[in-house]
Amino acid sequence: MWNHPPHEAALEGFWVPWALGGRFNNDLGSKEIQMKHTAWLLALTVGMAMSLVGAAASAADLSPVGYWKTIDDDGKTEKSIVQLFMKGDKLHGKILKLLHPDKPNPVCDKCDGAKKDKPIEGMEFLWGLEKDDDEWSGGTILDPKNGKEYSCYVEVIEAGKKLKVRGFMGISLLGRTQYWNRSDKPAAPAPEPTLPAPAAEPAPAPEPAE
Numbered sequence: 155m156w157n158h159p160p161h162e163a164a165l166e167g168f169w170v171p172w173a174l175g176g177r178f179n180n181d182l183g184s185k186e187i188q189m190k191h192t193a194w195l196l197a198l199t200v201g202m203a204m205s206l207v208g209a210a211a212s213a214a215d216l217s218p219v220g221y222w223k224t225i226d227d228d229g230k231t232e233k234s235i236v237q238l239f240m241k242g243d244k245l246h247g248k249i250l251k252l253l254h255p256d257k258p259n260p261v262c263d264k265c266d267g268a269k270k271d272k273p274i275e276g277m278e279f280l281w282g283l284e285k286d287d288d289e290w291s292g293g294t295i296l297d298p299k300n301g302k303e304y305s306c307y308v309e310v311i312e313a314g315k316k317l318k319v320r321g322f323m324g325i326s327l328l329g330r331t332q333y334w335n336r337s338d339k340p341a342a343p344a345p346e347p348t349l350p351a352p353a354a355e356p357a358p359a360p361e362p363a364e
Contacts, residue, residue, distance in 0.1 A: 216310050218245060218290060222317055223253075223337040227330055235340045238280070238308075245290045245308070247280035249298070251340045264301030274298045283308065295321050304329065 219240060224233045233254070238247040252260065252275060261271045269277060283293030283306070291307035304321035311318050315336055322329025 216314050218308055218310050218317055221250075221337045221339050222334040224334050225332055227332060229333065235337055236279070236334075237339075241281075243284065244281070245283035245285075245293065246278060248276060248278045249274055251275060260298075262298045262301060265296070265298065266301060269296070269301075280306070295319070297321070 218238050235251040236249050260274050279296040283290040289307050289309045294303050295306040296303050306321045309318045317334040319332045
């Protein structure tokens with residue numbers, strides 16, 4: 155038989171702190187200690203579950219995956235809503251909505267290759283970033299305004315509220331940085347109004363009999 159330390163008591167195969175009620179007699183039982191033991195296990199289980207949920211939420215906040223409102227270099231002008239997502243183990247992004255387009259349904263007329271004259275909304279503008287500690291790097295970002303592609307890296311900052319985006323050519327010192335704000339999924343556009351079908355022309359009157 156195990157000899158338990160004097161500051162603890164054995165209960166139904168569990169170690170129970172002495173402060174929960176002292177040594178327990180397995181033969182006689184004690185409803186009070188059983189209730190305290192149950193409450194202690196319940197509190198422990200709830201605490202562990204909350205810790206796991208908190209850790210999962212924290213990990214989600216630090217992920218770049220999701221929706222972001224892009225901010226221009228001036229740090230004020232809101233440009234678009236974009237979505238970052240995973241393709242395999244690499245981070246990609248597409249433009250969902252332009253907030254202040256110069257004209258309706260703009261296209262990337264300065265892009266090259268397959269993106270030439272394609273709609274900017276829905277276009278994949280960021281691709282190939284791989285996780286590197288706290289950053290995602292080694293990828294490419296497209297500026298639809300001038301059609302140029304840049305090397306880039308991104309980093310989630312301010313507890314998941316902002317995304318630091320650095321685009322550059324050659325070395326990262328020669329480039330520019332933007333700070334995007336986490337956003338909600340943009341609302342779907344309102345459906346086009348349905349026009350009533352044109353009224354049918356009346357049938358011609360029968361010709362009089364001769």
